[in-house]
Amino acid sequence: MLDRLSAVPPDPILGIISAHAADPNPNKIDLGIGVYKDEHGDTPILECVRRAEQILDSTQTSKTYLGPPGVTGFNSAIGELIFGSDSAALKDDRVRTIQTPGGTGALRVGADLLKEAQPDATVWVSDPTWANHNAIFPAAGLEMKVYPYFDQDSNDLRFDEMMNTLQDRGPGDVVLFHACCHNPCGVSPDPEQWEAITDLATARGFLPMVDMAYLGFERGIEEDALSVRRFAEKCPEVLVASSCSKNFAVYRERVGAVSVVCHSAQNASDVVTVINSLTRKNYSMPPTHGTGIVDIVLHDDELTQLWRREVDGMRNRINGLRKILSDKIEAAGIEKDFSFLQRQSGMFSFLGLSVEQVRRLREEFSIYTVDSARINVASFNEGNMDYFIESLKSVL
Ligand SMILES: Cc1ncc(COP(=O)(O)O)c(C=O)c1O
Secondary structure (H helix, E strand, O other), X not given: OHHHOOOOOOOHHHHHHHHHHHOOOOOOEEOXXXXXXXXXXXXXXXXXXHHHHHHHHHHOOOOOOOOOOOOHHHHHHHHHHHHOOOOHHHHOOOEEEEEEOHHHHHHHHHHHHHHHHOOOOEEEEEEOOXXXXXXXXXXXXXXXXXXXXXXXXXXXXXXXXXXXXHHOOOOOEEEEEEOOOOOOOOOOOOHHXXXXXXXHHHHHOOEEEEEEOOOOOOOOHHHHOHHHHHHHHHOXXXXXXXXXXXXXXXXXXXXXXXXXXXXXXXXXXXXXXXHHHHHHOOOOOOOOHHHHHHXXXXXXXXXXXXXXXXXXXHHHHHHHHHHHHHHHHHHOOOOOOOOHHHHOOOOEEEOOOOHHHHHHHHHHHOEEOOOOOEEEHHHOOOOOHHHHHHHHHHHO
C-alpha cells in the first residue's frame, strides 16, 4: 500500500538550512530560518526559562498524564496574558484556554473545532500569509480563500482593499489575522485600523481568528495583544491560536494554546468538551514540560519581570537592527528605497528581490534566503551586516 506514495518535496526552508550548513564560506549568512538569533547568531535559552526549568525539575514528582487540558495554571495564565486581567469576557467566564503542542497545534485544533461547528465555513487568510496556514485549514477539511493584505510596490498594507473584501464577509466566514509581526511581510494594521476591523467584524458577523505567534516582538506585550482584546470586547465569538515558541524561546518544547471566546459561559464550557474530544482522538494527552515551565514563570513575580525584560531585549534588538540596516543601506548609496524595513516589525520582511537576485546572493555570496526574498532580520549582527549590504549592492 505504501508504495503508492511518492516523495513530497521538502520545505524550501529546510533545503536552505542544509545548503547553508554545508557551505564552507566563512562569510555565509542564513536569512531564511524563522528563529530569533542574538548578536552571536545563537538562539539561547532565556534565563527565566532556565530558572523555571530548575524549579520544575526539583518539584515535579510524577510524569503521569495530566488529562486533556494539561497544565491548568498555564491555561489560566495565558488566558490573562492574552486577554488582559481586566477582560470583561474573562470576568463573564466566556473564555476558555487549552494548551496545545505549539502554535501550529493551536491552529490545527482551532481548525478542527471550526470544522466540527460549521463544516462549510470558509476561512479567509491574508495574501500572503504564513505558508503553513495554507496547509492547516484545508487539512482540517475547510475551504480557504484570501483577502488582499500586502502591497509589494509600497511595502505597506492594502488596507482599503482588505476592508472592501471583508465588508462582504458574514456569518459562516472566519477571518484569520496575525496579531502582530506578520509573517512573512512584517506589516501590521495600526491601532485605528484594528478598531475599524473590529467594528467591521461586529457589524458583519464574521468570526475573527487571531494567530498570535510573536506576542511582545512588535511594540510590547500589552500593545501586541490589542487586536485580540478589542475583538474579545466587541465580538461574541473569537478564536485565538497563541504560541510561546518565540517569546519564551521554547521552540522545541511545543508550547501553545487555543483560546475561545464564546457568547455565554455555558457555551464556553460546552466548547471545551468538544476541544477535549478532538485532541483525544488526535494526540490524546498534551506534553507538559514546556507548559510547566511557562506556568512557573508566569506565577512568579520575579520570573515574570525577568521574562518581560528578556522579551523587551529581543524586541529592541530586532527593531534596532531594522533601523541600522535601513540606514546603512542608504549610506551605501543603494538607490532602491529600503526604509520600509524600519516601518515594519517583527523578524520578517520581504526584500523585494527577484528570484534571480536571490539566486545570485546564494551562489555568489553564500547568503541564503527563500525565493520570495523573505528575510529574518534577527539573523543580522555587527559582523555580517556590511558584507550583506555589499552583496546586496552587487546583485541590485
Ligand atoms: C505566523 C505563525 N503562526 C504560527 C507559528 C507556529 O509556531 P509554533 O508551532 O512553532 O509554536 C509560526 C511559526 O513560525 C508562525 O510564524
